[in-house]
Amino acid sequence: MPDLRFSGIGMTSARTRDRLVQRLREQGITSLAVLDRIRNVPRHIFVDEALGSRAYEDTALPIGFGQTISQPYIVARMTEALLQGGPLQKVLEVGTGCGYQTAVLAPLVERVYTIERIEPLLDRAKERLKELGVRNVRFRHGDGSAGWKTQAPFDGILVAAAPLIVPEALLKQLQVGGRLLVPVGPEGEQELVRFTRREQRIDRESLGPVAFVPLLGGTG
């Protein structure tokens, strides 16, 4: 008997999730590994029960503390863009939020190090990932714009909130060949950027306009 809380019924059922996956395919997501995670991670358990019926809409939803769970398309796009260029061992995630992006990403890489500045969000994310059996994640309460020095370098860094300028520490903690995915800019004018560290330089590619909550300093 499958656990109905995770497998879902009605608006959280496999059929509803398949429709979301189809939509993401139409929008250009091609990685089967990523689409498979979107299909299998029960997004409805990451939001308030009252919002569960909207969990498979391609939209951001409130998770409390003025924050939102990322839109599935964005989670898929960022994960796909991070994975392009080869398998990843150590990935730093800044802005755990409810842990949804972490749940999508973690089984596709060796280990995720995730930092969140709002402690109650981090605690809830921890619990949910444990429930889902996602074990290759280390959590930290703090300001992710300083990165995670003792674990650096990383071959992937994913930032789920937008700084005005890319924090220098994050670029520094990137290994040669490593990728940093980060939304940059003020509200209404953000673009998703992928930085790739090379031996002698850092490449910068724009992946298009996006809308994220701001990356804030300090802890909440």
Ligand code: SAH
């Ligand atoms: N991917 C997350 C998105 C959460 S929204 C999800 O799927 O739920 C972005 C998160 O970044 C928020 O929870 C916010 O508190 C956090 N955040 C903002 N600035 C931060 C910082 N400097 N360090 C760590 N987390 C930060």
